[in-house]
Amino acid sequence: MKTPLILRSLLTAAVIAALPVSLANAQDRFANVEVKATAIKGAVHMLTGAGGNIGVSAGDDGVLIIDDQFAPLAEKIAEQLGELGSDKPKFVINTHYHGDHTGSNAFFHSHKGATILAHENVRIRLASDEKVAPEALPTITYEDGIKIYFNGETLHVIHLAVGHTDGDSAVLFEQPNVLHTGDLFFNGRFPYIDQGAGGNVEGYMESVQQLLNRIDDDTVIIPGHGALSNKAEYANFLGMISETFNYVKALKEEGKSLDDVKAMGLEEKWASWSWNFINEEKWITTLYNDA
Structure with missing residues (x-):
């Protein structure tokens, strides 16, 4: 039976009316987020807000940023960058493709003239998402890495x-001995490993x-998520992953199902690593899938 014209019109109107509400809700989520800057060493700063931590190089050559959080925060990020020297970063480096690290790409490219750099796979993954604007795509990509000489420092x-x-890129x-790890470090938390996008626990x-081998005890670490850190805490993070992985792997090899391992849980000493996005059950699932 055909839907009466008046009913179709009412349904269409309801859908259209709901769109601004959805957009408004997305904006409201970030309405009270405050983007803050922390000076580290040399030309390097860190911006915090919502999403991945942003690394900043600010000096005579201008401003360069590493990651740019969610799109609704773009203007707040730009305002903070203005306080550091310029709200028009010359370069944006994406550590990976997730939206809490790349969401403001289009804004900084289209409105501020930034050149976006990332690994080739970041461009491929962003380009395959119909919700991502062409302006958000990296315009310079690399395979193994790249050096950038900026503000008297070597990146x-x-x-x-x-x-x-x-x-992933770090x-x-x-010269200032600062490392931005991207999401290869969730300080004090179980990490999110995107197994559907080529990530895995052993990798x-x-x-x-590899990153620990390149730094020393004086290195200041900007993690993808969490507070500023150091080599000892980063090594402790790796130890947590290794111990919990070996624990779950041994149980799987004994024939325990995923539900069995979830019911057993991890040792109590890992309880504080659980958080709202990756709680203990999600972390066990990640480990079990790769064990």
Whole structure:
């Protein structure tokens, strides 16, 4: 039976009316978020807000940023960058493709003239998402990494083959000795490993170890999520992953099902690592899938 014209009109009107509400809700989620800057060393700063931590190089050459959080925060981020020297970053480096690290790409490219750099797989994954505007795509990509000389410092942009995704990069500021890990470090939390986008637990551990091998006890670490950190805490993070992975792997090899392992849980000492996005059950699932 055909839907009466008047009913179709009412349904269409209801859908259209709901769209601004959905957009408004998305904006409201970030309405009270405050973007704050923290000076670290040399030209390097960190911005916090919602989503991945933003690394900043600000000096005589201008401003460069590492990641740019969610799209609704773009203007707040730009305002803070203006306080550091310029609201028009010359470069944006994406550590991977997730929206809490790339959401403001289009804004900074289209409205501020930034050049976006990332691993080739980041461009591929963003381009395959019909919700991502062409303006948000990296215009310079690399395979193994790239060096950038900016504000009197050398930035080593390092691609890690397998980890959080298949397109992860970390950025090491050589002279001030600061490392931005992207989501290869969730400080004090179980990490999210995107197994549907080329990430896996063993690759993640190998990538973290590669980064640990490149830093020393004086290195300041900007994690993808969480507070500023150091090599000792990063090594502790790797130890947590290794221990919990081996624990779950042994149970799986004994024939325990995923539900069995979830019911058993992890050792109590790991309870504080659970958080709203990756709680203990989700972390066990991640470990079990790769064990």
